[in-house]
Amino acid sequence: MPIEVLSGTEALNEVAAYEGVDTVLTALVGVAGLMPTISAIENGKNIALANKETLVVAGELIRELVRQHGVNIYPVDSEHSAIFQCLTGESAQSIEKIILTASGGPFRGKSQAFLENVTKTQALKHPNWTMGAKITIDSASMMNKGLEVIEAKWLFD
Numbered sequence: 001m002p003i004e005v006l007s008g009t010e011a012l013n014e015v016a017a018y019e020g021v022d023t024v025l026t027a028l029v030g031v032a033g034l035m036p037t038i039s040a041i042e043n044g045k046n047i048a049l050a051n052k053e054t055l056v057v058a059g060e061l062i063r064e065l066v067r068q069h070g071v072n073i074y075p076v077d078s079e080h081s082a083i084f085q086c087l088t089g090e091s092a093q094s095i096e097k098i099i100l101t102a103s104g105g106p107f108r109g110k111s112q113a114f115l116e117n118v119t120k121t122q123a124l125k126h127p128n129w130t131m132g133a134k135i136t137i138d139s140a141s142m143m144n145k146g147l148e149v150i151e152a153k154w155l156f157d
Contacts, residue, residue, distance in 0.1 A: 009035065016040035025076070026051050034058055041065045050077040052151040059154030075155055079148060083156065098156055102145045 006015065009032075016024050016036040024040035025048040026033045033051035038058075040047060042065065049055070055062060066073055075084045079100055087095065106127050107115060123140040124133060131139065138144035 012036040013039040016045065017043035021045055023048055023074075026054065027076075029053075031057055037062065038065060041069050041071055044069055044071060046071045047073045048076045049073050049080075049155075050075075052077070052080075052147050055151045055154040056147050059150065063154055073155065075151075080151060080155055083152070087156065092157070095156075098152060100145065100148055100152060102142065105140050105142055107140065 012028070012032075013036050016026070016039040023046040024036070026037045026040070027050035028036065029051070030053050033054045034057060037047055037049070037051070037054050038061075041062070047066075062073070075081050083098055106123070106125065107118065120137075124136050126136050126139060130136075135144065138147070
């Protein structure tokens with residue numbers, strides 16, 4: 001079998017639409033995951049989603065495309081996957097609310113005065129793991145949790 005090497009945005013869209021594929025894992029960072037996800041949905045592929053930004057920037061569009069093309073979105077990243085698994089077999093009417101937990105980040109329990117003087121260097125020192133600057137800052141500022149709330153809105157209504 002010959003090996004084909006593809007690159008660039010168009011290649012991502014092409015691969016997401018490959019015939020014979022029934023589920024596409026979209027795990028690109030940021031808005032880069034949007035167009036391949038749309039391509040996959042428009043070609044009848046279920047989506048295993050590990051890219052919250054797709055729903056943050058285009059949740060309404062994605063939900064409409066999913067409905068139109070009769071495919072499913074399966075969240076595979078952390079809290080949303082756990083929520084999805086807990087909801088399996090439950091009727092929507094039986095769910096009162098979904099609670100997303102948050103540790104409070106590296107500055108939990110710090111005073112207002114401390115927070116007013118936090119430096120970038122302090123914010124980039126995540127206490128548990130290394131995730132890259134953007135995700136670490138989003139985590140330290142709790143912005144990531146806000147993005148997860150938006151993601152949950154589009155995934156679970």
